[in-house]
Each structure stands twice: as C-alpha cells, then as structure tokens.
Amino acid sequence: MAEITLKGLAHSYEKTPKGAADYAIRQMDHVWHQGGAYALLGPSGCGKSTLLNIISGLLEPSEGDVLFDGQRVNELPPEERNIAQVFQFPVIYDTMTVFDNLAFPLRNMNTPEYRVKPKVLEVADILELTPLLDRKAKNLTADEKQKVSMGRGLVRDDVTAILFDEPLTVIDPQLKWKLRRKLKEIHERFNITMIYVTHDQLEASTFADKIAVMYEGQVVQFGTPRELFERPAHTFVGYFIGSPGMNFMAVEYRDDQVMFGTQPLPVSEQMKHAVASAANASANDISHNNIKLGIRPEFIAISSSEVANSVPIQVTSVQDLGTYSLLTFKLNEQTFKARLPEGHPPVSEAAFAHFDAAHVALYIDEYLVEAGHE
C-alpha cells in the first residue's frame, strides 16, 4: 500500500540551475492516493516523464522529497521501491520466452519456482497471453510485447504502484482501445495505484479518475475529466483540454464596461465586478495587467439575427465534422471557435454570438479566479 507524496519537489538536469527555465520540474506539491487511477497529461517536454522517473527512482530529484506512506524514499533506488514502470517502447527480454519474461522479476527475487508458476499463469490469463507463453518474446507484435512488459509489473505481489510512460505510443489504434480497457480492468481487480503519462486527453480521460495536467514543469490542475473541462484552473488547461480548446479574450475595464478591444462584452454583473476589481488591483502593478475571459466553443451560441446580449461577429468558415459543425469566426480581429450542434440552421457571414454567461470564466495571470468569491 502506498500513498505517494511529492513535497516541494523540483528537478533540474543542470548542475547549477539559473532561473526557472533550467528546471524540468518546478517546485510542486502533490499527493497520489493509494489505489487511484491517475493520468499525467501534458504536451511533450512539460516534465511528465521526468516526474515519473523521479517517482520510480530512476532519477533523484534535485530539490524536495518523495514520500511513500510518509517515508522519504529520495535515495532509494528503483529496485528497492515497490513500483513497476512500463515504458513508451515495449521492453522485453528478447531471448526469453513470454513465460520467462513474466517470471523474470520473481526469479530475480529468488522466489521458489513452485510459486513462480501459478503467479505467471494468473497474470498471463488476465492479459490474455496464455497461448503465447512458450513463444520467444522477440517475435511478438508490439501490443503483445507491451502486455508482457505490463505483466512483469503485475507478477510481483509487492508492487503497489505501476507507472505508465505513454505506453500505447507504438500500438495500433484499434488495439489501443482494447489495451486501455484491459488496464482499467486490471486497476479494478488489483488495488494498485496507477499513474499514466500521456499527451492524449482522450486516453487520459478514459483511463483515469483524476487527471493532473502539467505545463512547464508544474501541475496546473488536478481534477476529474469533467472538472478540467468545465472549470479549467489555468488558461493552458482550457486550451489543451477539449477539442477545440477554450477561446480566450484579453479584456480591460473601461467606462463601466468589460471591453474586448473596442467591443463591449455583455457579461454577468458578478463578472463585471470581478473584472473591475482585478483591473483596479492591477492598475498600480504592470506585471499583473493580464486579465482574460475564457469561454468553451460549446457555450457559444451563434445566430443570424441579433438576440439579447450578443455581439456581432464575422463568420470565416464552417466545417462539418459529422456529429457537430465547427464554426470559425472573427471578433475584434481574433479568431474564435464555436461548436454548432447537428442540424443547426446555416448562418450568414455577418452573424451574432451569444456567450453563455454561466460558462464565462475569468483568468488573472493565466489562473482561474472564481468571480463572486471576491
């Protein structure tokens, strides 16, 4: 059983880091609870794999602590942590059969052979590898190999967490889906913490109960897929989650109105106050002059005629994506995306957009500020 806690963790590959840019992981605190299915989501180079390697012990963090059940394990090598890791490219022992591959971690721990066999057969059964047990691992397909490397993590009784580093990269799309379901099944069957690194939001949300979104070496939001969609805590989350991502407008407070360039925006009273106080606070501080409103494409309604609280827009294109249409429009020289439900009446080039006030979010310095809690 392990609860993995990261305390004040930071890592740099430089010996003497100068400034934030040298850090692959910036100062962060995080807790992974026992038995959870987590995803670590972020673009390439955001520090996901670094974080994973720190948890498994392949890397020693330059600052902060890694705690397993409250015990500091910074200096413990991977072989002394009860953790398994599955890599992007399947790692298998070429010359061994599938059986020997699965038995390898057990044999390395000098497990008596009469206990190795039932365990290997059990894991092979779960992973549907039983017919392949006598085959040489070298001649398997990529997805079978990846299952073998997962299996090596599952055979050990002492494993309390399995870390996956983009494990489905080399797998064919149809098989990806099957393997993902297999993972989910394994998670439900064993009480194992699973952390799954990916840059694919669909993969993350189908696998995980909670997703940690990483951006520039920090976890910017940790929440359920729904939370990430509905209340992105950071502009990056808004932009990265959802397809297409959130629309952002840099706004100012002028003449008692929330202005997006020259266009006054119809927002709720609450939002107006929040923007006003933010603008007020930043008036003396140039570094804080960063106020944005965000709205998801799903919550923009488009109509050809003017309705209450709408703004005039310039439609540039409509793309039919089957179950919905993607509409691109221009407002104040900036490109926006809106999602039109199936069967939406065609819109003219000069149309009107209505932002659903309940779903307009306020970001100050890229971070979400709950309007109304001011």
Place this chain on the structure above:
Amino acid sequence: MNNKVPNNRAWLLVLPMLVLVAFSAIIPLMTVVNYSVQDVLGPNARFFTGTEWFQSMLNDDALQAAFLRQISFSLIILAIQIPLGIGIALIMPKRGWQASAVLILITLPLLIPWNVVGSIWQIFTRGDIGLMGWGLRELGIEYNITRNAGDAWVTIILMDVWHWTPLVAMLCYSGLRSIPEAYYQAARIDRASKWAVFRYIQLPKLTNVLVIAVLLRFMHSFMIYAEPFVLTGGGPGSATTFLSQSLTTMAVGQQDLGPSAAFSLIYFLVILLVSWVFYTTIMNMQKDKPPHGGA
C-alpha cells in the same frame, strides 16, 4: 502479397549487379577452376585431369597438418578475442572526452599494416634489442621464437589479439551504445542483477554485431599470412606454417598451378562452408521452435 504481376523485364534490373559480380568474382574464380582440373604444361600443352589435383591435395600430409594448425589458430584467437572484446567494450567510458580518447587509443593497432605488425613484433621479441624478448630473458624466462614452437605460437596469438581485439571491441561498443536506456531502467525495476543485465539484455542485443565480429575474425584469421610470415617465417620447422603460406609456397615458389588452384578452391569452400554453417545456426537459434503438433 499475392497480386504480383509477372514481368520478365524485371531481370534487366538485376543485370548490372550480375555484370559486376561476374567481373569481381565469377570470372577470376573460373580461371582458378580452369587450372584446377587441368595440367597445364605450356600454351598448347594441357591435359584434363579431373579431380586428380583435388584428391592429391586432400591427401597431402603437410597440408593436412597446416589445416589443423589453421583451425586451432582460428579457434584460439576467437576464444580470446570475442570475450575480451566484449569485456573491453563493457568497461569503455560511455560519453565525454574520455570516450573519444579511449576510442582513438583502441583503434590505433587497427591502422597498422599487416607486415608492419609482423616487423614490430619481430623486433619486440628479439632477445638482444626487443623489449619483450630482452625483458623475459632478464627475468630468467627462456624465450625464443625461432627455436621454441610454443613460444612462437604464444607470440603469434598475442600479436593477433593485440592487432584485432580492438575491432571486436569497437563493434561491441557500437552495439552497446544502441541499446535504449529504457532497457536498463526496466531491468533495474525488475531487480535484475548485473549478470542478468549482461546475459539477458546486453548479450542478446549484441548478437548481430557479434555475428559480424566472429565472421570477420574467422575469415581474417583463417587467411592470415603476412604477420606470421614476417615474424617466424612459418617456423620453427613448420610449427607456424598456416594454410596461406603453404599455398604461396606452392603457387609462387614452386609454380605448381594445378595443385594450388585445387587447393585454393578447397580453401575457399572451407571458409564459405564454416561461415554459412555458423550464420545459419545463429539465425536459427533466434526462431521459435515449431509449435507442438504443427499448426
């Protein structure tokens, strides 16, 4: 896969290769075949001899002895150079200037021409001015490669190990560098011992370069000529007379073109056969055993 269109013009694409191989291998080889089945006495005096030369070569005692020496030599140097090369590759620095420095140092022997290597060792082992010969004599060890067959053998093997182990080491080094880091990481997580990492990751990943190393070293050593010729001249007696030296004596020294042509062909076929058997065996080892009961 099955919808190939039969088109005989495709042979035209093979033609340039065929011409090239004809000039580089087939035609020169055929002249040897030509000599091997005839007794050529002069431009207009030639007699067909069939397999006579081949039979006499195979039954020649001196050649049989040279053949055994040759096989022993190749096996001994392979048994030393392959493990030693792997060992050196394993302890070579992996990156930084040290890696480059070691690589250059290791490569140096490979850059020296064969007969120069022979000369170097000839001088090196001389009892009066050679460091090794003189040193051993000063230590009270009797050492004389011109008189003692054992000393001659040890020296030739030592020389070949010095000259060619770097090749094996470099091939293995490049093989080791191409193993992805994830393999070592996975092995750590699987709690593999150092030996297990070598046995189940490094050695299997080295198989392909080792096949090349063994084949190259076998062929090279089986054809060795200049080094022992310069160092010992095949002596003492015929203790270090290997196949190619016997062949040279026969073909160039005695002008026995028929027998030496037959001998050359046998020589060539032996190398070809050994290499082929070795290669096929290794490649078969990597295949799955056929499933029980057939499929």
